Amino acid sequence: MSARLMLGNEAIAAGAYDAGVGFVSSYPGTPSTEITEYIAEYDVYAEWAPNEKVAVECALGASVAGVRALAAMKHVGLNVAADPLFTASYTGVNGGLVICVADDPGMHSSQNEQDSRHYARASKIIMLEPSDSAECYAFTKAAFDISERFDTPVIIRLTTRVAHSRSSVETTGKSSVSRREYTKNIGKYVMMPAMARGRHKFIEQRGESIVSFSETSDLNNIEYNDKKIGVITSGICYQYAREALGDTASYLKLGIVWPLADKLINEFIDNVEQCWVLEELDPFIEQYVRAGRISDIRGKNMFTMLGEYSARMIKSVVLGAENKFLALDNLPVRPPALCNGCPHTKVFEALKSIDGLIITGDIGCYTLGALPPLSMLDTCVCMGASVSMAHGMLKAQTGESKIVSVLGDSTFIHSGITGLINMVYNKSPGTVLILDNSTTGMTGHQDNPATGLTLKGEPTWPLNLEKLCEAVGVRRVVTVDPYNAEEIRAAILNETAANEPSVVICRRPCVLLKAKQNRSKSHQA
Amino acid sequence: MISILIAGVGGQGTLLASKILGVAALNKGMDVKVSEVHGMSQRGGSVVTYVRFGKEKIWSPIIDEGGADVLLAFEELEAARSLTCLKPGGTVVVSTQRINPATVTIGVAVYPENCVQMLRDAGANVIAADAMALAKKAGNVRAVNIALIGTLAAACETGLTREDFERALTELIPAQYLEVNLKAFELGYNYKDQ
Numbered sequence: 032m033s034a035r036l037m038l039g040n041e042a043i044a045a046g047a048y049d050a051g052v053g054f055v056s057s058y059p060g061t062p063s064t065e066i067t068e069y070i071a072e073y074d075v076y077a078e079w080a081p082n083e084k085v086a087v088e089c090a091l092g093a094s095v096a097g098v099r100a101l102a103a104m105k106h107v108g109l110n111v112a113a114d115p116l117f118t119a120s121y122t123g124v125n126g127g128l129v130i131c132v133a134d135d136p137g138m139h140s141s142q143n144e145q146d147s148r149h150y151a152r153a154s155k156i157i158m159l160e161p162s163d164s165a166e167c168y169a170f171t172k173a174a175f176d177i178s179e180r181f182d183t184p185v186i187i188r189l190t191t192r193v194a195h196s197r198s199s200v201e202t203t204g205k206s207s208v209s210r211r212e213y214t215k216n217i218g219k220y221v222m223m224p225a226m227a228r229g230r231h232k233f234i235e236q237r238g239e240s241i242v243s244f245s246e247t248s249d250l251n252n253i254e255y256n257d258k259k260i261g262v263i264t265s266g267i268c269y270q271y272a273r274e275a276l277g278d279t280a281s282y283l284k285l286g287i288v289w290p291l292a293d294k295l296i297n298e299f300i301d302n303v304e305q306c307w308v309l310e311e312l313d314p315f316i317e318q319y320v321r322a323g324r325i326s327d328i329r330g331k332n333m334f335t336m337l338g339e340y341s342a343r344m345i346k347s348v349v350l351g352a353e354n355k356f357l358a359l360d361n362l363p364v365r366p367p368a369l370c371n372g373c374p375h376t377k378v379f380e381a382l383k384s385i386d387g388l389i390i391t392g393d394i395g396c397y398t399l400g401a402l403p404p405l406s407m408l409d410t411c412v413c414m415g416a417s418v419s420m421a422h423g424m425l426k427a428q429t430g431e432s433k434i435v436s437v438l439g440d441s442t443f444i445h446s447g448i449t450g451l452i453n454m455v456y457n458k459s460p461g462t463v464l465i466l467d468n469s470t471t472g473m474t475g476h477q478d479n480p481a482t483g484l485t486l487k488g489e490p491t492w493p494l495n496l497e498k499l500c501e502a503v504g505v506r507r508v509v510t511v512d513p514y515n516a517e518e519i520r521a522a523i524l525n526e527t528a529a530n531e532p533s534v535v536i537c538r539r540p541c542v543l544l545k546a547k548q549n550r551s552k553s554h555q556a
Numbered sequence: 557m558i559s560i561l562i563a564g565v566g567g568q569g570t571l572l573a574s575k576i577l578g579v580a581a582l583n584k585g586m587d588v589k590v591s592e593v594h595g596m597s598q599r600g601g602s603v604v605t606y607v608r609f610g611k612e613k614i615w616s617p618i619i620d621e622g623g624a625d626v627l628l629a630f631e632e633l634e635a636a637r638s639l640t641c642l643k644p645g646g647t648v649v650v651s652t653q654r655i656n657p658a659t660v661t662i663g664v665a666v667y668p669e670n671c672v673q674m675l676r677d678a679g680a681n682v683i684a685a686d687a688m689a690l691a692k693k694a695g696n697v698r699a700v701n702i703a704l705i706g707t708l709a710a711a712c713e714t715g716l717t718r719e720d721f722e723r724a725l726t727e728l729i730p731a732q733y734l735e736v737n738l739k740a741f742e743l744g745y746n747y748k749d750q
Contacts, residue, residue: 192617271616359675364602
């Protein structure tokens with residue numbers, strides 16, 4: 032097989048396919064989205080779930096039934112899926128279960144910079160971290176075997192630079208994996224206190240077995256060169272360190288970032304003069320190493336908890352090297368913006384024409400409405416929070432401000448609906464604007480339960496947003512066209528004046544979606 | 557080894573350009589790394605893509621300050637913004653297109669009058685091409701990124717021949733658009749900056 036240039040996410044998909052994955056369920060989120068889009072191109076069952084919790088539960092179900100399963104998400108998605116994650120660690124698996132999580136150091140497309148490695152430690156689940164596309168492929172294949180061998184889910188952690196870089200991959204062919212038989216096992220799959228106590232004992236033992244495995248696994252790798260400087264690292268930082276320091280340093284590259292291989296790490300530290308730990312975000316490996324031995328470890332105190340590392344940064348901190356470069360100052364910035372003709376802009380213009388509104392925002396293209404010249408949002412925290420935060424503000428407020436929530440169709444289905452149920456149940460007079468552009472726009476136009484199409488492009492029963500809102504008890508549901516300025520303004524004025532919960536569905540397809548459909552039509556022609 | 561930074565505005569086709577460079581180098585048996593930016597910043601914001609290839613092993617997929625041999629810019633202001641990544645003595649291949657950012661449109665910032673001259677004054681070797689005009693001449697304005705790659709191919713020491721680029725284009729561009737793009741590449745290749 033000749034080498035191909037693959038995106039990290041594409042290589043994860045190829046690895047999962049070649050490992051015989053039979054079920055994939057995910058929710059889109061940058062930088063993880065393409066994993067599932069590439070898997071959907073294979074003859075494998077794959078779907079978009081309404082959120083990450085649902086995706087992980089579905090994948091666990093498929094695993095218990097005996098099929099190799101995968102769920103992919105961005106870092107904040109793992110927060111949504113944390114509930115099933117911690118107990119999936121207890122049940123373990125039948126068919127291999129792999130959870131891919133993509134962190135975003137530098138926040139290229141995210142609302143926070145969380146380090147998902149803490150989840151591996153907290154949930155006692157093994158975590159692998161590849162450093163390029165070839166490793167994305169190889170580690171994913173290995174992950175399914177590890178999952179079945181140790182009866183554990185396996186988390187694969189990516190960061191943006193690994194997920195969204197291309198490098199060459201040589202695939203090694205599809206393994207023949209047969210479906211495992213399902214046998215009822217209440218002690219393993221029904222996690223009530225009595226059974227979970229037994230499983231807790233098991234996962235502690237499993238942890239010890241995985242540590243022994245980690246000590247000798249070729250997923251971890253020591254490369255001795257000049258021993259004056261030794262670098263313990265993983266993922267993209269390995270590439271940066273290798274670029275910056277070359278053969279003038281020795282490397283312990285950890286492919287298994289949890290649990291950590293004590294003996295291997297100690298052996299390495301003993302063999303080098305000056306030991307550095309190079310890792311982006313939290314000092315996860317470093318604190319573990321420091322806790323085990325009080326040695327002269329250099330790391331976070333010389334670097335930063337914020338953003339990304341780079342080869343240049345490593346060169347200048349570790350070697351004290353200076354690097355000159357050119358620069359032009361005072362250039363106008365070019366922030367991202369809503370596209371020309373975007374229906375969201377029309378909604379924001381209508382909102383802007385009304386005084387005294389507080390607008391709680393959410394995660395999607397419409398978050399760009401917070402930037403000038405619109406500057407329309409008051410809050411943006413996480414998926415679905417626009418609705419729940421509006422409820423809290425309404426209950427807490429003493430002033431006269433009207434509160435409006437703004438979120439998209441996909442985000443509403445993901446986790447806005449539970450906030451709306453709460454708004455009705457606990458009687459707050461909020462107005463929820465669902466900006467229904469008939470797609471999941473920001474992540475690159477994925478279908479969702481309301482679009483009437485599956486990930487594979489098959490027609491399905493579309494979720495009716497009007498009926499859904501009515502069914503949870505909202506009596507005031509109106510649908511308007513964002514291009515009709517008068518109609519939308521009138522609807523917002525009417526609904527914010529009402530003393531009960533209301534929903535305004537602002538429906539018009541994304542302008543890019545139209546362009547995309549026209550292009551694919553002309554391609555077919 | 558060569559490090560090429562591609563700078564532009566979301567929607568200008570920087571990803572396709574990086575793919576063409578990457579595939580051409582891979583076909584030549586070189587090691588290649590390409591790093592892209594997806595998601596929010598694609599919506600009309602500044603976008604940079606890094607392409608690094610060579611006969612030796614390529615480690616980092618990222619180009620740091622002062623690390624690019626070539627800055628391939630699809631827009632003047634974005635060329636100026638990315639200058640900080642150019643090696644002293646490096647080359648800038650820039651399309652003389654100007655796209656106003658929202659900050660300029662709403663009047664809180666001013667588009668610099670003379671980006672190309674600013675780049676030259678800062679010490680960069682600059683090849684400025686009206687790639688849009690070349691693409692129009694080739695028959696499709698959408699081929700503007702390919703015309704600019706043609707200019708890069710002729711002007712910069714990439715270790716790749718004209719045929720290597722043409723082979724990559726043939727591999728990556730749908731058949732019905734290939735002829736226009738090959739023409740645009742040729743016009744860019746033969747372009748000489750005064």
